[in-house]
Amino acid sequence: MAQKPIIYKSWREMPLMTASMGDTTINKTGSWRNVEPHHVEQVPPCSFRCPAGNDVVSFVTLAAEGRLEDAWRVLAQTTPFPGTCGRVCPHPCETECNRAQFGEAINIHSIERYIGDLFRDNPPELKRPPYTGKHIAVIGSGPAGLSCAYQLKMMGNAVTVFEAHSKPGGMLRVGIPDYRLPPDVLDGEIRRIVDMGVEILTDHRVGVDVSFQKLMDKFDAVFVAVGFTNSRPLGAEGDDGDDVIPGIEVLRRINLGMKDGVGDKPLVVGGGNTAMDVARSLLRNGRDVSVIYRRTRHEMPAITEEIEELIEEGIEITFLATPVEVIRENGRMTGVKCIRMKLGEPDDSGRRRPVPIEGSEYIIKADCVVTAIGETTDLTFLPDEILAKTSWNIPADELGRTLFSKMYAGGDVADGAGTVTAAIGYGRRAAIAIDASLRGEAIPENAAVSPSLRDRTGYVVPFEEINLAYFEELPRLEPVPLEIEPRIKTYDEVRQGFSEEDLTREARRCFSCGTCPACDNCFIFCPDVAVIKVKDDPDKFYIVDTEYCKGCGLCAAECPRSCIVMKSVR
């Protein structure tokens, strides 16, 4: 309540001495300012970089407060696979984390993994809108397909997923070894999707068991997420024998509990995640495995930690060499003739192109070659008129829309991004586009980011705007991995998770860039009592009293995390 003016008509009305009769709120000092503070929520770099669009800061800060169920709900908005992503994602969020420049990056993936695991077997109820009457077919039960199915179901649609293999999960199932992603984690997270009412038909290969055209006719929309299924050929002389096996085929056999069909001394060719996974799996199967890669470690596309763990486990990588000929005696492979390479000019990917050094051929002993030099798609299930409009992939925009109405595509089959998280994000964006189009509504802007981040300014908070006076330089907590000796004999998970204590300690290190946790700095440092705390509003903690704010900017300067911006007064 502002003070009313006190007016004395003559000296007789005045008190005997010059005593105050009211307070200074009569004086509207807000007229002094030319800039004014605005409390805003800005984009943290972790969320900005997350291909799945996760609201990282929110779930990390909720975890820091011990509100783990709320943290899980934040994750559930954007991903059905927190436990899986927390294990297999190359976590670009941590690369971008502003904490990396003060202490070390927050261990985001371990926090996500903990939250995912905690609620895997009894997930909290989520509110869903009523059934829309629409039924969508999803081809492929990999991360893109299941993410799309999950989101569509959350929006009230019916979904049927067609899976060619005997178990759902796509590459998560058949491409990632158990020591990175234990099957019970994947089973649990898929079970949740099934329990929500998504129908998954395994052993249904589209193009064989059911035609693509039939799906297009029967369903309201079709989302194609078949991923990468074929290995690229080795391209060396004699690479057409049974002893030259595609890496993803070996992984598929191992993951589905079959014999791997590999000799005693396999040579794995390639430097990507498949090469790492297949080499380490074969090591666990007791093989004398080695890896050959045509460039150097610097150019290897595999996740850094995977390369480090592979080297730790004692697998040798030969750099700057590539096979040119498979040598066989009496029909049995005895070795592989390789040629040494040197790095030349950068190619399209920006990496330096390997060039063979003439006359440098030499022989590596091996009885089997496993190829992991890249994967590609198999689109032969598509009808001819659609196939004619595709290249190695199905061209689709970032919302999964293709050239054909009702047909959407996403994940590796569309962008070849090659990570689980990118596929999850693609599936979710496509689900938003499909649902909006079936409802006849406009697709929301910023579909790529978590719904809880949509209202933010587009500004990504840089490190320079963090006020370091309010943070301590603390090291990152990292769970200790399994000892090397026991782990290379089994498929037990190599990396361990956090304890609850470590989880809270690590989460508390978060700067929470651009996200106001109500630290009260703006309230405490305001010289004009013009920052007012708001009670009972979950979205807003403070308002600026514009009648009195003089625009000094102390609140913005002392905000630890760039949640206040100063704007000119119009």
Add this chain to the structure above:
Amino acid sequence: MEALSYLKHFKEVAEHEIMHSGHVACPGCGAAIAMRLALKTLGRDTMLIIPACCWAVIDGPFPYSACSVPVYQTAFETASITAGAVRAGLDATGKKGINVVAWAGDGGTFDIGFGQLSACAERNDNIIYVCYDNEAYMNTGIQRSSATPWGAWTSTTPGSDYKKERKKNLLEIMAAHRIPYAASTTVAYPDDLVLKFRKAMSIEGFRLIHIFSPCPPGHKALEKNSILEARYAVESRVFPLYEVEDGTKYTLSMDPPTRPVADYLDLQGRFRHLNKKERSFIQQAVDEEWTRLMHRMRIDEAL
């Protein structure tokens, strides 16, 4: 007091407001923040005695006041003695549990009210004397005071005539009176400020709190940098935060991460004219003072 706990969350600051908006302090005023935090801690059972100083103006024109506690405005040199007299009056009428606070600037403390301050301290009058120190007569146009540091520009020490004398060491002088409590604090560390006021309230006798309060117009600094300046003053050891009990027991409140004095000087236009040599002289003087303070802290152990 663990140093780093100040930096995370300011848990000690109360939510209720006693000071009002609408006061006429300049934007970014350190003294206004000091008063707001002090009143939050002192509570409503407080009487303020304010001599001529910025706060005499900030409090507002008749018939309005920014502080919803009794404020008695007095002559420049009489803050301490008037406070002592108010306490005597309260005692005579049997009123207890009231904080009598003299709230004076550096001019009224270091220079003009100095004799009375010393007299009150010697008599151990039961008051809290607060000096909010902005290091010059800011309210009348930035004239030098004996709290102005060496090297600073003021309107009475302009250009190459910048101040060539050191700042008085108020806390040392007051400690030499053997008063029960003397402490330094600043607005950049609200928890420290609040805890020191609380401690002062728990003690009887003459208590002095020296608050470093940045003044954007007087220091020729950006309004938004007031807190940063106060923080740098502490981190660069220009203004150490400590307390002295009974004139002898020294406690360092915060052992800050060291920061070159240059960072502190660079924030303020009043030091802009100083050359490299003069700046390194300030650094040297600050280092010496710090060493001296550290030795003084350990005197008791030696005795």
